[in-house]
Amino acid sequence: MKASSWANLLLGSIFSPIEPVQKGDFQTHCESFLSQLQTYNATGFAEYVPTGANLTFPYNDASCNRPSQVVTVDICRLAFSVETSNRSGITTEVWLPQNWMGRFLGTGNGGIDGCIKYEDLAYGAANGFATVGSNNGHNGTTAVEFYKNEDVLADYVWRALHISVTIGKNLAKTFYNKAATKSYYIGCSFGGRQGINSAVSFPDDFDGIIAGSPALDFNNLVSWRASFFPITGAPDSPNFISQSNWEILIHPEVLRQCDKLDGVADGIIEDPSLCDFHPEAIMCAPDQAANCLNPNQIETVRRVLSPLYGTDGQLIFPAMQPGSEIEASKKLYAGKPFSYSEEWFQYVVYNPTWDPASFTVHDASIAEALNPQNIKTWPDTLSAYQARGGKIITFHGQQDGQITSFNKNRFYNHLSRSMQMSSAELDDFFRFFRISGMGHCNSGPGAWGIGQGGGSVTMALPFEREENVLAALVDWVEMGIPPETIRGTKFVNDTPALGVEVQRDHCRYPLRNSYLGGNSSSPGSWRCGE
Numbered sequence: 001m002k003a004s005s006w007a008n009l010l011l012g013s014i015f016s017p018i019e020p021v022q023k024g025d026f027q028t029h030c031e032s033f034l035s036q037l038q039t040y041n042a043t044g045f046a047e048y049v050p051t052g053a054n055l056t057f058p059y060n061d062a063s064c065n066r067p068s069q070v071v072t073v074d075i076c077r078l079a080f081s082v083e084t085s086n087r088s089g090i091t092t093e094v095w096l097p098q099n100w101m102g103r104f105l106g107t108g109n110g111g112i113d114g115c116i117k118y119e120d121l122a123y124g125a126a127n128g129f130a131t132v133g134s135n136n137g138h139n140g141t142t143a144v145e146f147y148k149n150e151d152v153l154a155d156y157v158w159r160a161l162h163i164s165v166t167i168g169k170n171l172a173k174t175f176y177n178k179a180a181t182k183s184y185y186i187g188c189s190f191g192g193r194q195g196i197n198s199a200v201s202f203p204d205d206f207d208g209i210i211a212g213s214p215a216l217d218f219n220n221l222v223s224w225r226a227s228f229f230p231i232t233g234a235p236d237s238p239n240f241i242s243q244s245n246w247e248i249l250i251h252p253e254v255l256r257q258c259d260k261l262d263g264v265a266d267g268i269i270e271d272p273s274l275c276d277f278h279p280e281a282i283m284c285a286p287d288q289a290a291n292c293l294n295p296n297q298i299e300t301v302r303r304v305l306s307p308l309y310g311t312d313g314q315l316i317f318p319a320m321q322p323g324s325e326i327e328a329s330k331k332l333y334a335g336k337p338f339s340y341s342e343e344w345f346q347y348v349v350y351n352p353t354w355d356p357a358s359f360t361v362h363d364a365s366i367a368e369a370l371n372p373q374n375i376k377t378w379p380d381t382l383s384a385y386q387a388r389g390g391k392i393i394t395f396h397g398q399q400d401g402q403i404t405s406f407n408k409n410r411f412y413n414h415l416s417r418s419m420q421m422s423s424a425e426l427d428d429f430f431r432f433f434r435i436s437g438m439g440h441c442n443s444g445p446g447a448w449g450i451g452q453g454g455g456s457v458t459m460a461l462p463f464e465r466e467e468n469v470l471a472a473l474v475d476w477v478e479m480g481i482p483p484e485t486i487r488g489t490k491f492v493n494d495t496p497a498l499g500v501e502v503q504r505d506h507c508r509y510p511l512r513n514s515y516l517g518g519n520s521s522s523p524g525s526w527r528c529g530e
Contacts, residue, residue, distance in 0.1 A: 088137060094168045096130050099128050106165045108161065110191055113141045127470070143343035184477075208390065226363070279293070311361055423510055447503050467489065
């Protein structure tokens, strides 16, 4: 399909109106959509998928690590490819549930991935949304296809989401013979960046947006991640800090110094911005050789927990927050290049011969100046989205080991200044929740399950605004009820069948949680305050 063809799709001229779906002929109606796709030279298929089916994706790139997905409701699955130029295109899936609630949901991607998040498609469909996802213009988890191809980059940065959402809305309208009443978005990490970018570039695409742990200030984020390998060195370096030392020596010391700042020692730092960590507490004494760090290793800890500045003294990216050591040690501090940053410099900024061990802040300035397709995503205003009545809920795990949560605080404060709005004024359309004990988008020791996408934990939560961030967004958009807190749930061993271990009501920024007394696992034992 040529670019002119997908332009017709965007104008809403894909299909002729059809009769409403009747109960009992859902499967027949679904399968008839294949001919509609073929009419417009879109390569794909339409299939009815019954409740309980375990879909497999043998054609999916193995690096996406999504070989199968259980579907919990009857759906019509539409899967097809659309060319976006003569050298680029997107693969898209639209899942249309039989129990449609009249709402539409767009889903995002992660990292530099070209992977459809099938778990999010299943999550949206299970809750009655007509749901769309795309491969963001390339297949797999590498940046190889970006090399010398600005069109593939355009798909990745903005075009794939916008086109797939527009097509998905048209498909849903045709299928149900009725337009969606409201349109929503959910994404985390790069998907969080996609959500904020949509609010800026395409404010009419979504009535409500959930942007989790967003990869904002993207060019500098890539550079910040690239900066760790030259600091830590390889595992055979004499002063390298092993993953076990981060886990059993440094992280416990961080907790010893900062865990009780919120009033209780529970293994969770509610607000890491209050933590002034001093690593010299675990420096080796003159006669000590074990369970300690040498002076050079102490300096490494200081450097990885410090902001990254340019040669001009200007901030490139904020510091990693204390408390994230276990997750960060598995990738950022692992003694090897962070793959997303390495490949971004090799296939977008420079060329495949670039050596990640050579990174300096000069490379950061080159990446920032390049800013392909305006991927930076650091807007001064969200006024257009605010004016159309849109609502944004954003969250960030306070133990995120891939994107420092301090960058989200920084973005909120940046918006407050540039839009000349107080927190109370921003709260009218933009609310930010800090999720203590959550890693990057999910997991962690805290009450991290908030309904932020697919997966066994979030699928087990009730679709109610008190315990589910997507339900909270729906009620804010449709009923004018803004969320004051978001309740998080931690199941025993992250297994819903084993029952609830911890629940906590997470506060909207700049408020923070303080312990009142009693059972610290109960949300009633905490209060949000200044």
